[in-house]
Amino acid sequence: MKKMTPWVITAALVCLLSINFSCKPNNAKSAVSGDAASKAYVPPGKFDEYYNFVSGGFSGQLSVYGLPSGRLLRVIPVFSVDPEKGYGYSEETKPMLNTSRGFVPWDDLHHTELSQTNGEVDGRWVFGNGNNTPRVARIDLTTFRTAEVIELPNSAGNHSSPFITENTEYVVAGTRFSVPPDNVNGDVPINSYKQNFKGYISFISVDKTSGKMDIAFQLQCPGVNFDLSHAGKGKSNGWFFFSCYNSEQANTLLEQNASQKDKDFIMAVNWKKAEEYLKAGKGKKVPAKYAHNVYNDKTHTATSEIKTEVTVLDVKELKDICYMIPCPKSPHGCDVDPTGEYIVGSGKLAALIPVFSFDKMQKAIAAKDFDGEYDGIPVIKYASALYGEVQKPGLGPLHTEFDANGNAYTSFFVSSEVVKWNIKDLKVLDRAPTYYSVGHLCVPGGDSKKPFGKYLIAYNKITKDRFLPTGPELSQSAQLYDISGDKMQLILDFPTIGEPHYAQAVPASLISKNSLKFFNINENTNPYLAKGEKESKVVREGNKIHVYMTSIRSHFAPDNIEGIKLGDEVYFHVTNLEQDWDVPHGFAVKGATNAELLIMPGETSTLKWVPDRTGIYPIYCTDFCSALHQEMQGYVRVSPAGSNVPLTFSTGTNVPKPDTAATK
């Protein structure tokens, strides 16, 4: 007993104290050491040190957490409708979810990537990819709103996305499910995969100032499954690396049929070379149909444009754009270290991690040190590109992030752990269990040239017994580790929305200083703006009724409207006249078959309502705004079609006649 250090006693004490809820006898490793609570504790009223932008997976949204507290700060609607915010329900935001197939109210947001300048996170935008109906979104980090969505033609399952080049010149999007291109007849037998299916990779340009996205070009590649990707940086800037599996080109029972070969590939793309070909006019303009949706912060309105053409480069014909590097067993993660020299492939069925050298790869290309071709693309010899292998790292490596000290951190799904290893000597330094089955992981700045280190967050696929049970469906979870020391230390569990895939984290100061507080009403150019109560009105245009309404604590103007008839379509254009931070007003009308509006100060937002029966309909503010919030309401009268009730509107003047009041 004398040998017991205070640390052990502390751990034992914490274990004793917490025995009722976390120290499971069959799982002694879940004990956390004594100072974990203080490391993750952010006192009330204090700010977190980092923003954490976490993909919402099948929720289609992006969540924002504070670290190290794990507090959920915001859910940003991106690819799915959000009735709470009116996103996809208000007339202004409906175009954001438009596609070449019409309005699509849901998607599967897999990965997030923060914009970079010179390979360092710059805190301007965060990008997200929609996996199901292939799209890429840009989220503005001054407003924390989705600013732009672009659809991707010739693609299906946009998974290896939205990774960026080191000055955010491009966001890439590679198809996970190869399919026949859009402009040929796709009505072909499914088992004609090898002849008819192609894998497209899109390079989406991003305007330096405005952030506006445009598909600069697409690469037509062999039909395989492109899984993940990362750009080269520093010395390897100009290259992009994509992991691909199913080089077997199977179209059924991929579980077995796409796991036949000993090695699949990491495809190295020389995008500077592709740019040269593009400049030389080697791209083919091909008919395509895809939506480009842009939100405007001045009109507070999104517009959707259907584009009809895309430029395609065929990498089979145009040499020197693509090279295949063999990579063991269905590679998933494809990560480039901060120096740009090392490319880490994570074969999800492999028992080792191969690390490739950019320099060796370049030498091999120069020396044509190839092992034949794969569908017209040179295959570099494995040994010629390999720097080395991490031996016995764990089971089922998925993703790797980096710290600033030359260490890599890889997640292992099957063995349910995070493993820290040194990039130079490829030695395993530490292991930390995850609870349970970690998928993605994140180190602040961990895929940039300048990682911030300090924390690592593991995003786990299975939560099981970590939180109070909530029926069959459980939240997924994140686990926060302190990585500032030699050993990783688990300090916090917190639940997440949807399924968290990739995430990004950044020091709060890079973003908080730019956060917008309200929209300046003098810059509001929405065509239905009512700039002050004086401009509030109700206008009939045929069977369309436009209500130019204002809201301020604590009333709407107008708040009494009569003369609406069955068969009318009513548009409530509500302008929030407040000019202070954190004073949104909500708007709801009984029986509306869509959602509420949540209108930020200085913003105009529109709810369409088609009354289905005559009567009196209350309207009210849904967001508690003041002591007289409960008074913030009004009435709308709906009369039968053909009724002669005149169209009137007012605030405060529609009072009973004196004699009517007296008879009461």
Added chain:
Amino acid sequence: MKKLLVLSTIILLIAACGGSEGGKKNPADNPSEPAKTETGNPSYDPKRGEGKFTSVEVSPSLDAAKAEAGEKVYSVKCGSCHKLSDEKLVGPGWKGVTSRHTAEWIMNFSTNPDEMLNKDPKAQAMLELCLVRMPNQNLSDDDARNVYEFMRKNDGIK
């Protein structure tokens, strides 16, 4: 020895938990601070109010251009809550406001309502009647001056 170790560990634990809370100023505590200063702060001038305006030059006659600019601001940012008569809507009607308060008080209140509502007795008395904290409508200095001139016009200054 063992007991001592356990005891010292507990003390260490408590110290570690409590340590980060002391000393530093907590933003969440701010609202309570003015309550302390309200009673004992002799430097506060209730005629002037709290804010950046210390002395406003006002000529005996109306500056019509300023008043016109002020009316525009009024219709966008003030008119929803303040009538031009003496009737209360959400906030008090504006008739006579320029004789109830100094120019400095009005301009400080219109640009700095939160701090004023936390410490100014007249503003607090008005809050008890209206029960709605006047929102900060982010008036610029010029906006505030122009609105004040419009109030003077509304009070019959020619």
